[in-house]
Amino acid sequence: MTSPVRGAAVVTGAAGGLGRAIAAALHADGWPVLLTDLDADEVAAAAAPFGGWSAALDVRDEDACARTAGSAASRGGLGLWVNNAGVLVTGPSWDHDGPTRRRVLDVNALGAMNGTLAALAVMRAQGHGHVLNVVSLAGLAAAPGETVYAASKHALLAFSLGTLSDLRMAGYREVHVSCLCPDGIWTPMLHDRLDDPGALASFTGSMLTPERVAARAARLARRPRPVVSLPRWRGAQVRLLDTLPRLAIGLTPLVRAVGRAGQRRQLRRAASTDRG
């Protein structure tokens, strides 16, 4: 069943990339959207075409997330909170230092938990609402070269689904949590990774546009689902491999070759777009 827009939507990490595209798609679908990101000026510029409602928010700050949820709700309730902010680091896990590992987990896992819990405090009180968490295919299966990132996204998926079950057990039928798990998306997160051997996993499928993922997010916002993969066949593929870890590890050379070919393809595409 498709639900009507009820209250405001908040999008984190919305100054660019997928976050800005999601804000645009939600705005076009009739949501009043509060765009948030680290830099106040950048996110204000991003928000200008979509209602001009913006605020600085570092998702690692639990109190700031709560304040943002409160101020968004003051304009007719909080209907939707999209945890989109994320960071990627690549390369073997033994090459990362402690602060790098902590930053990835702080933003992608703990930051999204901060956002989820800030939104749920409002949504449980008002009796309805929807938290949409942007996960990744790397939340469904291991991603060679993107190990810490995949660990943070696995944590987010487990947290989201467990929280949804807890909501149902506590009797909240109209408060939802959805997870969107897209394949690689052509955003600034990947723009400088076309020759990065650590990022091969992101180039093994069909590279998505932020607009395509945002359109799916806007549909999901109206029709909650626990987990949605994009494209669907890739979700099925990585989930199957996840049940066969020895096979998956044996296929690593193939993953490398397919990912390298994907990087070259994307390089050609980017070059022809630049020329056009």
Ligand SMILES: NC(=O)c1ccc[n+]([C@@H]2O[C@H](COP(=O)([O-])OP(=O)(O)OC[C@H]3O[C@@H](n4cnc5c(N)ncnc54)[C@H](O)[C@@H]3O)[C@@H](O)[C@H]2O)c1
């Ligand atoms: N690009 C991909 O291939 C891909 C694939 C699957 C999932 N995702 C996920 O999509 C989401 C959006 O990523 P993107 O591709 O647009 O990347 P991006 O790097 O273009 O954008 C990420 C945004 O998050 C913001 N951000 C970083 N740290 C933050 C913090 N502490 N608080 C608030 N905002 C913060 C950045 O300022 C930036 O605007 C991420 O969660 C990412 O993991 C990306």
